[in-house]
Ligand SMILES: [Zn+2]
């Protein structure tokens with residue numbers, strides 16, 4: 001598995017299969033991702049290699065540190081002080097479909113509307129931009145694959161917009 005931040009300054013590679021994927025609804029994880037919950041892919045020591053750049057750190061408590069990209073703000077990982085275990089955010093994977101959660105924590109803070117998300121009126125990204133009669137949208141997000149060493153953040157790429 002490979003992945004990285006939205007701007008592409010930080011990239012990583014995971015050797016072998018992860019231990020498991022979990023969801024955490026706690027308030028600290030909600031804040032850390034700016035979303036309703038975090039989805040973390042738990043790794044064994046040494047499984048992850050930073051292949052481009054190194055992430056920045058925020059100590060969110062006396063027991064853990066959060067890793068992120070200072071340029072684009074993408075939350076990348078949670079690191080437990082005691083075990084050194086690193087858990088990567090599933091949304092930063094190039095293929096997040098491979099990380100299927102099997103357990104949830106922090107359920108005391110689970111938002112009451114979570115269960116209704118699949119039932120919301122919805123459109124695809126393409127449908128959402130179909131009637132956009134303005135200038136074309138160019139994505140500055142790093143593509144969902146590794147790029148050559150001379151690739152630089154901000155270079156227009158094909159793919160999803162938003
Ligand atoms: Zn970035």
Ligand SMILES: [Zn+2]
Nearest residue numbers: 024026029106
């Ligand atoms: Zn949490």
